[in-house]
Amino acid sequence: MNTDTLVSIRDLHKHFDISGGWLDQLRFTGGRFARRKTLVQAVNGVSFDIMEGETVSVVGESGCGKSTLARTVMRLYPPQAGEVHYRGRRIDHLSREQFKPYRTRMQMIFQDPYASLNPRMRVRQILEEPIRFHRPKTSGSEVLDRVAEIMQQVGVDPEWRERYPHEFSGGQRQRISIARALAVDPEFIVADEPIAALDVSIQAQILNLMMDLQEKRRLTYLFISHDLSVVAHISNRVAVMYLGTLCELAAIDALFDRPRHPYTQALLSAIPRLGAKGFQHQRLTGDVPTPIDLPSGCVFHGRCPHANDRCAREVPTLRPQGQETLVACHGVAEGRLPD
Amino acid sequence: MDRQPLLSVRDLEIRFRMRHGDLTAVNRVSFDLARGDRLGIVGESGAGKSVTGFGILNLVSKPGYIAGGRLLFEGRELTALPEEDLRQIRGNRISMIFQDPMMTLNPVLTIGTQMVETILAHRAISRAEATAIALDRIRKVAIPSPQKRLQQYPHEFSGGMRQRIVIAIALLNSPALIIADEPTTALDVTIQADILELLLGLCQSEKMGLILITHDLAVVSQVAERIAVMYAGTIVEIGPTAQVAGNPQHPYTRGLLGALPQRVPRGGRLNQIPGMMPTLTRVPEGCPFSNRCTLCEEVCRRRVPPLEPKAAGCLAACHLLD
Ligand SMILES: Nc1ncnc2c1ncn2[C@@H]1O[C@H](COP(=O)(O)OP(=O)(O)OP(=O)(O)O)[C@@H](O)[C@H]1O
Ligand SMILES: Nc1ncnc2c1ncn2[C@@H]1O[C@H](COP(=O)(O)OP(=O)(O)O)[C@@H](O)[C@H]1O
Ligand code: SF4
Ligand SMILES: [Mg+2]
Ligand SMILES: [Mg+2]
Numbered sequence: 001m002n003t004d005t006l007v008s009i010r011d012l013h014k015h016f017d018i019s020g021g022w023l024d025q026l027r028f029t030g031g032r033f034a035r036r037k038t039l040v041q042a043v044n045g046v047s048f049d050i051m052e053g054e055t056v057s058v059v060g061e062s063g064c065g066k067s068t069l070a071r072t073v074m075r076l077y078p079p080q081a082g083e084v085h086y087r088g089r090r091i092d093h094l095s096r097e098q099f100k101p102y103r104t105r106m107q108m109i110f111q112d113p114y115a116s117l118n119p120r121m122r123v124r125q126i127l128e129e130p131i132r133f134h135r136p137k138t139s140g141s142e143v144l145d146r147v148a149e150i151m152q153q154v155g156v157d158p159e160w161r162e163r164y165p166h167e168f169s170g171g172q173r174q175r176i177s178i179a180r181a182l183a184v185d186p187e188f189i190v191a192d193e194p195i196a197a198l199d200v201s202i203q204a205q206i207l208n209l210m211m212d213l214q215e216k217r218r219l220t221y222l223f224i225s226h227d228l229s230v231v232a233h234i235s236n237r238v239a240v241m242y243l244g245t246l247c248e249l250a251a252i253d254a255l256f257d258r259p260r261h262p263y264t265q266a267l268l269s270a271i272p273r274l275g276a277k278g279f280q281h282q283r284l285t286g287d288v289p290t291p292i293d294l295p296s297g298c299v300f301h302g303r304c305p306h307a308n309d310r311c312a313r314e315v316p317t318l319r320p321q322g323q324e325t326l327v328a329c330h331g332v333a334e335g336r337l338p339d
Numbered sequence: 340m341d342r343q344p345l346l347s348v349r350d351l352e353i354r355f356r357m358r359h360g361d362l363t364a365v366n367r368v369s370f371d372l373a374r375g376d377r378l379g380i381v382g383e384s385g386a387g388k389s390v391t392g393f394g395i396l397n398l399v400s401k402p403g404y405i406a407g408g409r410l411l412f413e414g415r416e417l418t419a420l421p422e423e424d425l426r427q428i429r430g431n432r433i434s435m436i437f438q439d440p441m442m443t444l445n446p447v448l449t450i451g452t453q454m455v456e457t458i459l460a461h462r463a464i465s466r467a468e469a470t471a472i473a474l475d476r477i478r479k480v481a482i483p484s485p486q487k488r489l490q491q492y493p494h495e496f497s498g499g500m501r502q503r504i505v506i507a508i509a510l511l512n513s514p515a516l517i518i519a520d521e522p523t524t525a526l527d528v529t530i531q532a533d534i535l536e537l538l539l540g541l542c543q544s545e546k547m548g549l550i551l552i553t554h555d556l557a558v559v560s561q562v563a564e565r566i567a568v569m570y571a572g573t574i575v576e577i578g579p580t581a582q583v584a585g586n587p588q589h590p591y592t593r594g595l596l597g598a599l600p601q602r603v604p605r606g607g608r609l610n611q612i613p614g615m616m617p618t619l620t621r622v623p624e625g626c627p628f629s630n631r632c633t634l635c636e637e638v639c640r641r642r643v644p645p646l647e648p649k650a651a652g653c654l655a656a657c658h659l660l661d
Contacts, residue, residue: 229557270529279535
């Protein structure tokens with residue numbers, strides 16, 4: 001594999017202000033009124049690089065910030081702080097116009113193929129739109145050829161180009177949204193839970209399609225999923241998130257053979273296993289805290305079986321462990337975790 | 340099986356009355372469940388799992404109706420029972436757990452009130468006795484500080500805790516059978532494992548039967564002793580878990596298993612079952628799987644294959660297996 005960095009995510013922070021109007025923010029404390037903001041700290045200081053041609057997956061439980069990270073990288077949300085670089089050029093602060101050339105290179109696929117396809121447009125129109133927008137000089141017949149070609153590539157019969165999204169099954173609709181992403185010949189695709197809404201046999205079709213397309217077109221994927229068996233299957237590297245921070249980033253074999261971070265260990269142990277009798281997973285105590293009141297120190301310390309005073313005080317940073325793993329854990333860094 | 344089963348479902352047929360004629364959502368489904376036995380029902384979306392689950396409680400709502408078959412539970416024929424008797428059985432002898440805990444929980448009542456009312460609806464005991472039972476069940480589902488928790492409202496609990504409470508409510512009247520329809524589908528994996536382990540442990544310690552409905556073969560393989568695979572309204576295969584999840588007979592079950600990433604080397608292409616499950620208006624003649632089956636022969640398109648004994652204790656509905 002070529003190891004050129006395609007995307008570089010640097011200390012990215014994304015917070016949502018959910019305080020509502022001015023009046024909602026008023027609090028009466030210490031004998032006087034004060035305005036207080038309520039912030040959801042969805043992503044807090046996430047950094048990693050994505051190499052050309054690889055698949056990096058982001059895993060973690062619901063609400064840990066996977067989608068927010070994906071959307072911030074895609075510039076659908078402006079970050080609070082931090083930078084995103086594409087082929088060495090910073091892109092997070094570009095104007096709409098300056099960013100336009102990158103729009104064709106970076107595309108996103110969403111979980112819900114119902115919501116992401118316009119129900120009033122025919123498949124042909126859905127696929128023509130991005131081509132015409134990004135390549136205005138393309139002739140009418142070329143556009144039609146291109147539409148037929150990408151429909152073919154994703155396995156939807158081009159004869160069906162005049163149909164509407166509701167006339168297709170969930171799996172076919174997801175193929176069409178993949179086709180739409182491919183229409184402008186991107187290099188980098190962010191896929192946010194692209195198969196979560198599909199049945200197993202249809203999931204297999206979409207995963208195979210994504211793997212084939214990656215081979216043929218040398219695509220780079222940022223793949224968001226909560227399904228760890230799927231992630232184990234298609235990724236080169238995995239980023240494990242908990243409560244808006246990265247706890248471990250590792251090559252796929254390293255991660256599954258030897259998870260280092262206590263949260264990764266608990267998460268992997270809980271994957272349902274075909275043919276396993278009963279349960280041997282690591283039980284975590286307590287509930288996941290809200291990203292409105294982030295814990296001090298390590299965000300996992302309230303549930304971690306190895307937490308000590310330092311964990312409650314000091315935020316652990318990502319440090320290399322072995323060749324292919326980065327871990328943010330004091331216990332691991334101090335070498336006091338059992339193997 | 341030597342003893343009389345707890346539940347015996349025979350040729351259950353459930354239809355929906357639609358404008359252009361009836362739809363058959365559950366087509367001649369038959370199985371037995373022994374006392375304390377755990378059966379998993381798996382299948383893709385729309386296969387008829389939930390309708391079967393509701394059907395067992397004789398709870399199919401309009402425009403659906405039970406068009407045929409028998410439901411023998413603890414020696415009583417449920418299809419012939421008056422509504423009042425059915426109500427006594429539901430929530431008393433059979434409890435149901437859903438994917439969304441709020442199907443069971445009332446948002447404006449405290450957990451304690453809901454639990455006590457549920458007990459009093461079925462039993463002539465005092466409020467104090469009912470509260471004691473409620474406390475006992477909350478302890479059984481391992482919720483810390485049960486006294487305090489009983490006074491709280493559903494929104495004060497996390498999703499996983501809410502599902503624990505739903506399980507506690509299901510246990511209130513010591514039922515003989517729990518029907519759980521995707522009880523952990525909305526939960527994160529770590530919480531899913533906790534809840535499934537809890538459910539499994541309770542079924543064993545309380546000797547309760549369980550019907551676990553889910554789309555996830557791995558999940559059901561960890562909990563159930565037997566697995567039934569549904570496709571387009573019918574059971575295509577049923578047998579011991581090790582067999583169905585390890586060495587299935589029916590081409591559909593084999594296809595499903597091959598589509599799971601766990602079973603294929605990393606990065607390899609997954610098995611694809613061509614096409615998709617037909618909508619109920621378009622189920623093919625003969626074998627319902629015939630239009631997607633790579634082994635399909637002429638007989639498959641002509642005759643419906645019966646669910647018959649095949650290898651190693653499995654029943655499968657396929658003409659081409661001996
Ligand atoms: N009220 C209804 N009216 C008409 N058809 C219905 C109704 N309820 C269910 N069906 C149909 O019955 C079939 C079986 O539905 P069921 O809900 O049992 O599927 P399922 O296997 O539980 O799927 P899922 O995994 O999506 O929950 C489906 O084709 C469904 O569309
Ligand atoms: N538009 C938004 N406004 C306010 N809060 C949001 C918004 N989007 C996400 N959040 C919150 O940010 C956190 C991370 O969410 P998300 O990135 O969607 O998680 P995931 O994709 O990992 O499930 C959650 O607490 C979520 O409720
Ligand atoms: S830093 Fe401390 S609390 Fe956090 S995961 Fe490591 S040992 Fe546990
Ligand atoms: Mg998400
Ligand atoms: Mg269902």
